[in-house]
Amino acid sequence: MKGDIRHPGDDLRYLCLSRTACDFVFHFQLIARELSMTSGELRRGFLDYFAKRGHRIVPSSPLIPHDDPTLLFANAGMNQFKDIFLGLRVPEFRRAASSQKCIRAGGKHNDLEDVGKDGTHHTFFEMLGNWSFGDYYKAEAIEWAWEYLTSELQLPKDRLRATVHHSDDEAEELWAKIAGIPRSHISRHGDKDNFWEMAEVGPCGPCTEIHLDMGAHRGCGRPDCGPNCRHCDELHDARFMELWNLVFMQYYRDENGVLTPLPETHVDTGAGFERLCSVIQGKSSNYDTDLFMPIIRATEEKTGREYVSGAEGTPFRIIADHMRALTLAITDGGFPSNVGRGYVLRRILRRASRAGRQLGLREPFLYELTNSVVDTMGSAYPELEERRTHVATVIKREEEQFGRTLNRGIDQFETFAAELAATGSSVLDGEKVFQLYDTYGVPVDLTALMAEDMKLIIDFDGFNRCMEEQRERSRAQAKFDRAVTNFGEGLVSEFVGYETLSTEAQITGLAEGAIVLDQTPFYAESGGQVADTGELFNAEFSFEVTGVQKQGTAIVHFGKVTRGEPSIGMVVTAQVNSDLRGRTMRNHSATHLLQAALRAALGPQVHQAGSYVSPDRLRFDFTCGEAVPPGVLRQVEAMVNARIRENLPVNISHSTLDEAKASGAIALFGEKYGETVRVVRMGNFTMELCGGTHVDATGQIGYFRILSESGIAAGTRRIEAATGVTAEELAREDRDRLARISAILKVGVEDVETRIAALLDRLKEIERELEKAQTAMAGADVDSWIREAGEIGDARLLIREVTLADPKAFRALGDTVREKLGKGVALLIGHDAGKLSLMLLVTDNLTSRIQAGKLMNELAAIVGARGGGRAHMAQAGGGSPERLADLLAKAPGVVARELGN
RNA sequence: GGGGAAUUAGCUCAGAUGGUAGAGCGCCGCUUUUGCAAGGCGGAGGCCGUCGGUUCGAAUCCGUCAUUCUCCA
Numbered sequence: 026m027k028g029d030i031r032h033p034g035d036d037l038r039y040l041c042l043s044r045t046a047c048d049f050v051f052h053f054q055l056i057a058r059e060l061s062m063t064s065g066e067l068r069r070g071f072l073d074y075f076a077k078r079g080h081r082i083v084p085s086s087p088l089i090p091h092d093d094p095t096l097l098f099a100n101a102g103m104n105q106f107k108d109i110f111l112g113l114r115v116p117e118f119r120r121a122a123s124s125q126k127c128i129r130a131g132g133k134h135n136d137l138e139d140v141g142k143d144g145t146h147h148t149f150f151e152m153l154g155n156w157s158f159g160d161y162y163k164a165e166a167i168e169w170a171w172e173y174l175t176s177e178l179q180l181p182k183d184r185l186r187a188t189v190h191h192s193d194d195e196a197e198e199l200w201a202k203i204a205g206i207p208r209s210h211i212s213r214h215g216d217k218d219n220f221w222e223m224a225e226v227g228p229c230g231p232c233t234e235i236h237l238d239m240g241a242h243r244g245c246g247r248p249d250c251g252p253n254c255r256h257c258d259e260l261h262d263a264r265f266m267e268l269w270n271l272v273f274m275q276y277y278r279d280e281n282g283v284l285t286p287l288p289e290t291h292v293d294t295g296a297g298f299e300r301l302c303s304v305i306q307g308k309s310s311n312y313d314t315d316l317f318m319p320i321i322r323a324t325e326e327k328t329g330r331e332y333v334s335g336a337e338g339t340p341f342r343i344i345a346d347h348m349r350a351l352t353l354a355i356t357d358g359g360f361p362s363n364v365g366r367g368y369v370l371r372r373i374l375r376r377a378s379r380a381g382r383q384l385g386l387r388e389p390f391l392y393e394l395t396n397s398v399v400d401t402m403g404s405a406y407p408e409l410e411e412r413r414t415h416v417a418t419v420i421k422r423e424e425e426q427f428g429r430t431l432n433r434g435i436d437q438f439e440t441f442a443a444e445l446a447a448t449g450s451s452v453l454d455g456e457k458v459f460q461l462y463d464t465y466g467v468p469v470d471l472t473a474l475m476a477e478d479m480k481l482i483i484d485f486d487g488f489n490r491c492m493e494e495q496r497e498r499s500r501a502q503a504k505f506d507r508a509v510t511n512f513g514e515g516l517v518s519e520f521v522g523y524e525t526l527s528t529e530a531q532i533t534g535l536a537e538g539a540i541v542l543d544q545t546p547f548y549a550e551s552g553g554q555v556a557d558t559g560e561l562f563n564a565e566f567s568f569e570v571t572g573v574q575k576q577g578t579a580i581v582h583f584g585k586v587t588r589g590e591p592s593i594g595m596v597v598t599a600q601v602n603s604d605l606r607g608r609t610m611r612n613h614s615a616t617h618l619l620q621a622a623l624r625a626a627l628g629p630q631v632h633q634a635g636s637y638v639s640p641d642r643l644r645f646d647f648t649c650g651e652a653v654p655p656g657v658l659r660q661v662e663a664m665v666n667a668r669i670r671e672n673l674p675v676n677i678s679h680s681t682l683d684e685a686k687a688s689g690a691i692a693l694f695g696e697k698y699g700e701t702v703r704v705v706r707m708g709n710f711t712m713e714l715c716g717g718t719h720v721d722a723t724g725q726i727g728y729f730r731i732l733s734e735s736g737i738a739a740g741t742r743r744i745e746a747a748t749g750v751t752a753e754e755l756a757r758e759d760r761d762r763l764a765r766i767s768a769i770l771k772v773g774v775e776d777v778e779t780r781i782a783a784l785l786d787r788l789k790e791i792e793r794e795l796e797k798a799q800t801a802m803a804g805a806d807v808d809s810w811i812r813e814a815g816e817i818g819d820a821r822l823l824i825r826e827v828t829l830a831d832p833k834a835f836r837a838l839g840d841t842v843r844e845k846l847g848k849g850v851a852l853l854i855g856h857d858a859g860k861l862s863l864m865l866l867v868t869d870n871l872t873s874r875i876q877a878g879k880l881m882n883e884l885a886a887i888v889g890a891r892g893g894g895r896a897h898m899a900q901a902g903g904g905s906p907e908r909l910a911d912l913l914a915k916a917p918g919v920v921a922r923e924l925g926n
Numbered sequence: 927g928g929g930g931a932a933u934u935a936g937c938u939c940a941g942a943u944g945g946u947a948g949a950g951c952g953c954c955g956c957u958u959u960u961g962c963a964a965g966g967c968g969g970a971g972g973c974c975g976u977c978g979g980u981u982c983g984a985a986u987c988c989g990u991c992a993u994u995c996u997c998c999a
Binding site for chain 1: 931995
């Protein structure tokens with residue numbers, strides 16, 4: 026089935042033989058109202074609807090939550106309001122609505138494996154939502170949701186069902202009253218479906234959901250079928266589809282699981298945007314909507330194949346879904362890597378790449394599809410347009426990397442296959458399959474395909490066993506992490522460290538090795554800048570601060586008590602180590618200059634990928650395809666130093682995110698809407714959003730010096746640099762070292778290089794001459810030795826004590842002897858510092874009768890040495906020289922005996 | 927955070943069981959050709975990632991660290 030069915034008719038009854046056709050019949054009933062809407066119109070319409078009802082329209086927060094390490098990706102509209110629900114932040118508005126970018130892949134919610142198999146699972150999706158922060162509650166939330174669906178979107182009322190929590194009589198009454206839904210269309214459910222909580226501890230409450238009846242032909246067919254039907258779940262075919270979830274936050278759940286009412290109640294809702302689109306556009310699959318079709322069409326063009334909606338279309342759907350996730354995530358600062366969320370992105374990309382291979386695309390192609398994603402979503406998320414080329418570059422590089430990994434893996438598979446063929450077996454055991462996957466990154470489905478081609482059977486049970494073992498190992502290890510004191514709730518610390526380095530403060534929180542103050546000059550580790558160190562003290566107590574972290578609104582000082590006992594309420598002096606802070610500030614300000622200089626030298630595609638600022642070094646990671654040429658690096662260094670000499674004033678101001686961006690500030694990701702941002706400017710050279718500490722004017726940096734430039738990951742480079750005294754010391758060290766070198770070489774500083782080059786040449790020449798001389802010397806007598814050699818039967822026997830040069834020359838001597846011997850056996854004996862060094866040589870024409878390695882074992886034993894070797898040559902060492910006579914006496918007999926065999 | 931693997935010539939990689947470090951491509955010189963592609967001959971280029979251990983002897987076995995790849999969390 027392909028395309029839309031636009032005309033109703035009797036023949037539709039006939040088409041009802043297939044399930045998808047039936048969906049069309051049903052969907053037709055919806056679109057028969059001639060409501061046609063693009064996804065863009067739907068998104069805008071939703072926001073407009075709530076804007077008219079007093080809601081502040083808030084942009085989606087970035088997919089990559091930089092300040093929340095517990096969260097891999099933004100996965101719900103409420104993410105950016107978490108602080109508000111926790112009571113840690115007071116919003117400047119009471120009503121908000123948004124369309125939020127979300128990714129669910131990896132972690133608890135993981136649909137990755139199911140994407141593409143049907144029309145509903147996605148890694149990336151958008152969530153429409155409206156919120157009340159202590160403002161309106163159940164009645165308005167239900168009324169507006171109902172009105173929006175039935176009036177704005179004109180969904181038929183008799184097709185909608187409501188679910189409520191079994192304890193929530195209020196919600197049921199409201200549904201009956203406001204929406205006029207018959208009681209039979211309202212169902213009650215338990216905690217699993219209709220109670221929502223943010224975490225085990227925190228705000229929570231009952232929720233109510235709106236479901237759409239897809240028609241009696243769907244699902245289990247039982248008369249009692251309804252929303253959240255478990256029979257339908259078993260069939261993987263639900264008759265009722267959840268459209269919207271309205272959460273009423275009214276409790277706080279504490280550590281013991283006890284619920285207490287919140288002082289203010291909130292509303293948090295979420296509606297799946299892709300689902301709504303498919304309903305409105307009359308499609309049976311989300312992928313048939315205008316959100317996905319442009320990407321699928323572009324894929325069709327690349328492959329020359331036609332998309333179909335059944336199982337055969339799976340690769341197309343995987344690609345379309347994954348491209349959305351990748352493009353949006355990379356735009357928001359994500360990056361494929363081998364850890365954390367970067368690893369999730371890498372997996373997504375590789376699945377997409379695999380899907381492409383199934384469609385016959387073996388060369389990188391995904392990067393070209395980013396355009397169709399940007400074109401489709403760009404108007405809703407303008408940041409996509411800004412980073413279009415960046416995203417394509419990142420994806421292309423990652424595709425190429427995957428290609429290399431696959432090739433290596435395929436080689437390894439072939440090695441395994443050859444081994445199997447040699448043993449005549451046709452079963453590839455699970456350990457091997459696991460090894461391919463675990464070590465070489467070959468997806469199991471690919472291994473299966475290759476195995477099939479070679480008529481091999483795969484032991485999947487064994488593979489799964491290995492997989493499970495690996496999971497166990499990781500889990501067992503994970504238990505030991507965690508267990509860090511968490512102050513988060515309730516405590517608030519004011520940071521006064523921009524203005525002062527020393528202040529009186531009161532202890533408000535206390536734990537083993539950790540202290541929270543009501544105000545503090547200590548900078549907490551953030552934005553790449555390391556934490557301040559210093560001391561908290563008063564007359565009877567002192568505490569050495571070694572680390573500082575932000576936990577919620579609290580600033581926690583870590584370290585150890587060196588004197589006295591701290592107690593809550595105690596007043597202390599908080600004193601930051603000003604020397605180290607000064608160095609850190611110089612480095613941080615220099616980092617801003619460096620970024621600006623890099624962009625000036627290399628272009629605006631240079632983006633910060635990470636930074637680290639400590640008292641003695643600064644590190645700046647940025648996106649860049651290839652190594653920065655040394656010339657450019659010098660130019661960048663010179664540019665930074667020029668700005669330092671200009672002594673640009675450092676100006677710090679506060680504004681909103683939008684204003685800052687509009688005036689051209691470099692913004693990182695993770696700033697939340699509604700927060701005032703801190704803008705750091707240095708003359709007209711750089712303007713960045715930054716919470717760090719800075720010098721007053723660039724002149725204070727003193728001197729800037731690049732130490733190294735290196736690659737840290739595909740597409741990412743790192744520059745390390747130093748400033749101020751550190752840079753000065755480094756320069757002095759360099760000069761002193763050069764002076765010492767020139768003293769050793771006894772030439773002027775300017776002649777050092779030519780002198781070293783000449784010396785190296787000379788050294789090499791001498792080495793070569795020496796080697797030649799030694800071989801010549803050792804070999805000079807070889808001819809006479811051979812003439813004097815004894816004979817055993819048809820073979821010569823040469824036994825000789827020689828002066829031992831280095832091992833290499835000794836071997837070369839042996840080589841010469843063996844060549845000139847013609848047919849025979851030679852035993853060379855060298856002396857070295859009370860030890861013996863033996864070498865036994867056998868000409869090739871005798872190796873069938875006598876093995877040097879074997880014989881050496883016996884001969885070496887006579888003098889107490891040990892050794893061995895191969896058939897034509899063997900070496901031994903050790904032993905005592907005084908037993909040499911014994912060896913000389915016995916050796917001919919042993920050789921004769923061997924030859925006789 | 928934990929597991930597996932890799933690191934050898936400029937590049938891609940061989941180097942069973944410890945015993946004289948190799949190939950292909952690339953590079954340089956000569957030669958053949960009107961010229962190019964190609965061919966022939968010769969050559970340069972290696973602390974076998976790092977530090978330590980075992981051994982008479984380590985590119986090879988064991989451990990440390992570094993870097994890269996990969997899987998799990």
